[in-house]
Amino acid sequence: MSEHDEVVLAAQGITKRFGGVKALDEAHLEVRAGQVTAVMGENGAGKSTLMKVLAGVYQDYEGRILRNGREAVFANPRQAQEHGVTIIHQELNLIPNLSVAENLFLGREFLDGLGLIDFRRMRREAAALLQRLDLDVDPRTRISTLRVGQQQILEIARALALHARVIIMDEPTSAISEREVDVLFGLIDSLRREGVAIVYISHKMDEVFRIADRITIMRDGRTVGSAPRAALSHDGVVRMMVGRDLKDFFVQTPTARGSEVLRVQEICLPHPDRVGDFLVKDISFSVARGEVLGLFGLMGAGRSELFETIFGLHARTASGQVFLEGREVRLSSCAEAIAAGLALVPEDRKRQGLMMDMSVAASISLASLAQVERFGFLSDRRERALAGDFGQRLRIRAVSHRQPVKHLSGGNQQKVVLAKWLATRPRVLLLDEPTRGIDVNAKNQIYRLIHELATAGLAIVVVSSELPEIIALAHRIIVLSEGRQTAEFSRAQATEESILKAALPRSLSSSRPPSSSGAATR
Amino acid sequence: MTLVILTGGIDLSVGSILALSGAIMAGLLKRGTELEALNLYIGYGAPAAIVVGLLVGASLGWFNGLMVTRFRVPPFIATLAMLTIARGLTKLYTGGEAITGLGQVFVSIGSGRLLGIPNQFWIAAGIVLVAVVLLRKTRFGRYVYAVGGNEEAATLSGLNVARVKRSVYVIAGTLAAVGGLIVTSRLNSATPIAGEGMELDSIAAVVIGGTSLSGGRGSVAGTVLGALIIGVLNSGLVIMGVDPFWQQVIKGCVILVAVVIDRLNYKE
């Protein structure tokens, strides 16, 4: 076992090209045992690429990797795992049709005397791991029925099952709730005490300053700085990331509240499996022109399902009424919702937002192809103009508009999804976790963009599980818990405490106060 | 076929649909339709027979699409069933015998020439051209890629996924019938075993052309190249006098090599 603070994994002078593009340019990184090394940088700075080099995903790079001081070459991720290096990727990598237990031990199934899979033992071990992670799911559950947040925690469980000595976490908290973050941080703490080295990538400044021992900053494929946390300030980190001073942080301005645009009444969505149970129960709200309404709720509160229902995705099972500018509309498909002027930026960009093989331009224009047609045929020129326009407004970083979206960094993929929906020129914008995986600088720009859109007359509903984000953005906040509306606050009344209190499920807030978490008290 | 595979589906029934529609065209030309109950006899000219044959192809394709979308039968199974059904219907309709002697007008379609180049070529070129434009320049084409790339995201983007899928099967069925027309008129005969194994050749052409079987990626130009390779192999090996059993082995190897090369390139 390695001593604490010893460098157990190091990258030296790593250069990695994709075709003609240099994603990494002599980047370096040192990872110490018993420490959390945070890596920060703008979208597309090369963080994920460097991690993939370290974890054996890419082999064609220049430079050296040292594991415990000795040069190591990983021919594939499995070899890296055998050297104790495991990565939790930014995009989830679970197999949807297999059970939780099967996923946890994929490739390393326990066998019984006959060489058959010992499901009993797998389930037992899985249950133990899940308990350690405070995740309340049956090991037999199929992955596809879990929410993103739960899946993220499972990815971490998988790394634990591998007994890794170096765990790389690429934006592990971008999809999980505050409570789950606390669970995760508790876990990171205990791993750290056991001498495990953790590499932690995140765009969330407060998280990084809470958990990291050291912070390494990357820009344009290079390592531009690395220092103990205590030696760095928020502003200092941002300055190194961006390469200049970041001015005018977003501050909310009250906008003139116009006439009502969208009103929903008594939206209900029955649970697909449990009869008599609801994912969304009797939700009513309205949004006005120029208003940003925030919907806050923990994972599983029914926020995404509410959006999907309004957007016509569950027309067959859901009930309730939707009014647009005072007139009732029946939205029985997404196409009708789009035609009526609604746009939904979904929560999970890989599953619901993008075709990974499509080009940036084609992805942006997909929901508004009629706009780029001339004489009934798609016009390349118009499509390029559309993509260029939104690409610039959102500062999408791509080599060209013909690059497939799967080659973009995670944050830039998110911007493409946003661009796609803005391109439909909606009246009502439903945003489900719109800044997931987006760097501080770009986040700031997106906040400003949201307010610009509101000022221009859009009605906007934002779902977020980040409290500071909701408070920064929304003029009014509605809190959901277990599919029901539990509170409503105006901007002036809202505090983090009061919102969180309303968001905690009743079963939980009465029987198990979240003492393990700092969330409610912070 | 490229279109079907782009949506992430597959169509195994094209060979059988080719045979059935070819047989129906031939049968109508030769025998017309007798409705004994009504004591009615309808004779067909070449154009009418062709239209009916194409309609048969389109409706069988539509039926495939219906099975895939409405009843969620996996494309492989749905079209495998259609392969057998259409083949069986062909044998029933022809009584297992070839229908020959189809008349000058009909035969001239497949064996005639325009500007010294066989009609077949013009027909194929026309279809390729239309397909290229359809895929690259129209909304429908874009939707085909989108559905194959990610169905859930396509639905959320307001696409009618079921309609896109049904359309590609109808197109595949209709084009199979066009194939039936060409083969039948060129040979001046419709045989019940026409187009056997054709589905595999056409899938091979698509795959050699670099289209991904999981959908969302590929092109018609690639398929044309794939078809040429298959065609050259089929006739080239015969001309070179290679043992027919070896021909099959060689064809299989070429398919594998082509796909492996594509995979290696794609990884980069």
Ligand SMILES: Nc1ncnc2c1ncn2[C@@H]1O[C@H](COP(=O)(O)OP(=O)(O)OP(=O)(O)O)[C@@H](O)[C@H]1O
């Ligand atoms: N497979 C690939 N092919 C081509 N270019 C790629 C590929 N993967 C990454 N890139 C490019 O490399 C650069 C770095 O990407 P990377 O994913 O490492 O960024 P990141 O720092 O993780 O950003 P984010 O915070 O958005 O996740 C980007 O410009 C991206 O477009």
Ligand SMILES: [Mg+2]
């Ligand atoms: Mg990344």
